[in-house]
Amino acid sequence: MKRTDFIQLDQSYAQPPAAVWKALTTPELHARWWAAGDVRPVVGHRFELDMGPWGKQPCEVLEVEPERLFKYRFTPDWTLTWRLQPEGTGTRLTLLHQGFDPDNPKHRFALDNMSKGWPQILVRLGTALADRPAS
Numbered sequence: 001m002k003r004t005d006f007i008q009l010d011q012s013y014a015q016p017p018a019a020v021w022k023a024l025t026t027p028e029l030h031a032r033w034w035a036a037g038d039v040r041p042v043v044g045h046r047f048e049l050d051m052g053p054w055g056k057q058p059c060e061v062l063e064v065e066p067e068r069l070f071k072y073r074f075t076p077d078w079t080l081t082w083r084l085q086p087e088g089t090g091t092r093l094t095l096l097h098q099g100f101d102p103d104n105p106k107h108r109f110a111l112d113n114m115s116k117g118w119p120q121i122l123v124r125l126g127t128a129l130a131d132r133p134a135s
Helices: 017-025 027-033 105-131
Strands: 006-013 046-050 056-065 069-074 078-087 090-098
Touching: 006 105, 017 027, 017 069, 017 078, 017 090, 017 105, 027 105, 090 105
Parallel strands: none
Antiparallel strands: 006 090, 046 056, 056 069, 069 078, 078 090
């Protein structure tokens, strides 16, 4: 059985990169599809994401390329990298969730559960984008 220490997903959206970027980096929009928190595209910015029953998770922005790349530390152990690429009139979004230790039982549990959860979250992002009027 192949062991891995990351999750990578690709999702296409009909909206342009600017709209997807806004949903990833604007607190009130971010809360609509994933978690509430003071997310901002500013390197060094520290914030918490309210993960409900899993508590508030500390985050710190590591890299920003507007409308192309948004990377932040998510909990002390993991990083989330969101890559946006224009695709026709829409966007291809790639999510890379890294930092899992396959030898750590808690990390294996999280990897298994997050592997199942992320696709649903990306669908919710698509719904939030479709529900938002063009600006």
